[in-house]
Amino acid sequence: MEKMRSNISMAVIRRLPKYYRYLNDLVEKGVTRISSMEFGRILGFTASQIRQDLNCFGGFGQQGYGYNVEELRDEIANILGLNKTNNAIIVGAGNLGQAIANYSGFRGSGFILKGMFDINPRLVGISIRDIKIMDIDEMSEFIKKADINVGIICTPKEGAQEVADRLTGERIKAIWNFAPTDLDVPEDVIVENVHLSESLMVLAYLMNQRENAEDNK
């Protein structure tokens, strides 16, 4: 199956966490198997989309039986690499950084928050959930010592590129970026952006469209 996994489109990849989340809920509810039809109804996808998506990874369903919920969940967790452990630091320990530090979704994704960094002396020394906020000048050493492989950037736009440079300079190969800017990083560095402003603009667009549609009625 491994060899089938190389050329999956990002659109399919981005749907996998949703599959995982719903399968998890089903397991918790004690559901043991589900048809692609029923699963599609819950997810808001067509049965054929579900079969197509899951076929990208080798297909798990059996004709006339459907999917084994727990098996499928575990397999998707496996594909997503959720059983792997990644050590992360947060850079930028303001409100957003602290919110992310308190974020309960970390553990389920295999990410472990090891440290937080900021330039603001009023934040340095404070602990958030037993994670101490350190001065950014201590970052390089900490990355090596604590075997960090993910940097989470929660700084304002202005400082973000410099932070990214420092992280990649320490051979960090994966960045979860919350700063509202696109980072310029070496080719082998993975950047996953959460651009809140873009999400908010999409909301503005959809509201505006609806308003225009209503005006034209």
Next chain:
Amino acid sequence: MEKMRSNISMAVIRRLPKYYRYLNDLVEKGVTRISSMEFGRILGFTASQIRQDLNCFGGFGQQGYGYNVEELRDEIANILGLNKTNNAIIVGAGNLGQAIANYSGFRGSGFILKGMFDINPRLVGISIRDIKIMDIDEMSEFIKKADINVGIICTPKEGAQEVADRLTGERIKAIWNFAPTDLDVPEDVIVENVHLSESLMVLAYLMNQRENAEDNK
């Protein structure tokens, strides 16, 4: 041009904020015009993709001239409805809610934060950037009084559906949802989700893929 705007794919819509953001940067840098080739280079898109995207909205470029940066930015702002004003409340005033309240991207998107609500008596009464956190039981009246049309849900997963029910019960037609769950809302309600856990899982996937690729070298 209005009539061209109805059947634009969500993929194009989701790229528009990025166009907007980069055009804004270019305006700030004093750039007055740009070719689709150069614009594509900056954005990491092909020139043809850019022409195709912008053609969905009627096309703004001129052969041999390129795009007028400021005009294009203003037109995209217009399409996105960023010149409209939307009054918002945040429900769930913990770390994430407070981070969102402090979020500087609000003003540029036409959203104005009017109030925050929580069930936690230790939070009620506190102000975040002059916005008072109120008890959730005051929410219904506030929505009417302050002409609120957007609810931002920053509660844990467990409370989110109940909050959504309360919001839509007050005829709120747009929700920006940060709770890690899909909300069940009436058909005419717009929901824009920010599922952090899904973003984090995509990051886990990409890291896992790279690791597997390296192992196979």
